[in-house]
Amino acid sequence: MDLPVLERLNQARRDRIAAILVTETATGAVRLVIERDGYEGDPLAEELAARFRSGASGSVTAASGESLFLTVQLPPPRLVIIGAVHISQPLAPMARLTGFDVTIIDPRTAFASAERFPDVDLIAEWPDVALPKVVLDPFTALAALTHDPKIDDQPIVEALKSGCFYVGALGSRKTHGTRLERLRELGLDDAALSRIHAPIGLNIGAKSPSEIAVAILAQVIEALRSRDRPQEAAA
DSSP states (O other), X not given: OOHHHHHHHHHHHHTTOOEEEEEETTTOOEEEEEGGGOOTTXXXXXXXXXXXXXXXXXXXXXXXXXXXXXXXXXXXXXXXXXXXXXXXXXXXXXXXXXXXXEEEEOSOXXXXXXXXXXXXXXXOSOHHHHGGGSOOSTTEEEEEOSOOHHHHHHHHHHHHXXXXXXXXXXXXXXXXXXXHHHHHHTTOOHHHHTTEESSOSOOSOOOSHHHHHHHHHHHHHHHHTTTTOOHHHHO
C-alpha cells in the first residue's frame, strides 16, 4: 500500500471517520474513499453506500468487470446515555454486548454510582461540564432519559448540532411537545427537531425498564444501519 494512502487511512481512524479501501485484486492497486468527503460520482457509489451502512468488507465486481475487494473501516459506535436511571441499567450492558462504547452522564450522584453501573464509563457531572469530555459525532447515538429539562435539553441540542446518527428522548407526546417549544427557544429549527425520536424506542408495547431498553437499543441499531439512506428506502 502506498504510504500516503496508509497515512490517510490511519488519520481517518484517529478522527473517527468512515473509510473504505478499494483494492484491485488483479493488480493490487488501491484507492481510499472517505465517507465525509463524499462519493456521489464514484462508479461504485451504490455499493459504497451499502458498505458504509453495514460495515461489512468483501469482494465486488465493478461494472467494467474488475474484481475488487472493499476493506471497510467504521469507527466503533458510541451510545451516550443521559441519566443513570432504571432503564439505563439494562440498556448499558446490552449496548456493550452489541458493540457500542457506552457513556452515562448524570450529575445526581445518588444515581450515578459505580455500584449501580459497574464497568461503565460514568460521568457524574452536569452536562455543561461532562459533554466537552465526550465525542459527539456521526457515529454517536444519544439517549436522553432523565425527564429533567435541566439535564436532558443541552445534550439533545449538542447531539443535533454534532450530527449524531441517533437522538432519542424519553417522555410522552405531550411532554415532547413542551420539549420542542423549549428547544426552539434555544435556536433549533424544525428540520433539526424532526430528527428526535420521541417517545423514544420502537413501538413494541414495552412496559418494564428492561423492555424499554430493548426498544431503545433496537431503534438505535436500526438508525445506525440506515445512516444516510433515503427515507423511502429505509422504511
